[in-house]
Amino acid sequence: MIDEALSAHGLIARGGFNFEGAEPAPPGPSAMPARAVVLVGQAGASAWPHFVAWRQRQPNALPDPLDTWSREVIGAVAARLGARAVSPSDRPHAPFQRWAMRAEGLRASPLGILMHPQYGLWHAYRGALLFDAAIDTAPATAVIHPCDTCVAKPCLKSCPVGAYSDAGFDHAACLAHVRAEAGRPCMRHGCLDRNACPYGASYRYPADMQAFHMASFAT
Structure with a gap:
């Protein structure tokens, strides 16, 4: 269901995990500490045409349009799924980099961008979905880090x-x-x-x- 809701916007689920025990977690939709998180992002330019079409309908002077689009789209998906949406630019900042490494088993490239074994440096995280209940997700497995070779x-x-x-x-x-x-x-x-x-x-x-x-x- 998550994949279906995101695919309409060129976005994909980028892995997720359950928070463990007393591990600090941001509030979920109930305002209690979330039990699980699913990262939302893109591979390559999959979301770009959707953003461009949306941008053409917005005022020219709209600040931070990509962040605005991401919040709007992921927020709507969160409402549909009974989740809470968070953005990398929200304050206080959620540890998106750590979440992403944990969810997909990635490591940083020399440029600081996480290196993906398939997408290389051409991917991004646009937000995350926080859930009150644990989710059924397989743990991230170690992946070959191309930068090592x-x-x-x-x-x-x-x-x-x-x-x-x-x-x-x-x-x-x-x-x-x-x-x-x-x-x-x-x-x-x-x-x-x-x-x-x-x-x-x-x-x-x-x-x-x-x-x-x-x-x-x-x-």
Whole structure:
């Protein structure tokens, strides 16, 4: 039922788990601590056409349109399923990164984005569904981490200003570059380091989707 409700919007369930014992958990739909969580997201650009069609019906000056769309869509699915929806940008912030690693057995890439064995770096988590009752879900199994066998590490060598390195992400250098004339290729086609990763290439976001995310980052 969850998959059916989400597929109408190009979204998919990205795994889930039951909170254990006295483990801290955010409130579920009853306002008591939730018993289970299911991550909601996308693989590749599956949700992009649905968002674009919705965006065309909204005011031009609408702030944070992707977050707004995600909350609207996932909130409607939550109401249908008797769940509570939460978003990665809600405050206080839910530990989405930890939830995702636990639900799907993933680990971070050198860029900080979780590396998926099928989707590569081209996936996202748009929200989560919290339930008052435990759910029937298989535990995440260990997956092959492509970064472990990637010797060349092109994701750390393609950025013109070396924004990603073993020391972490140089946010200031990246932002200054994409806001300047020299950063126009990044603004038009997306992060060069991310695009250099050879894994999950068939799921790579289209240019207009990458440009949207870069514009949001640079604003």
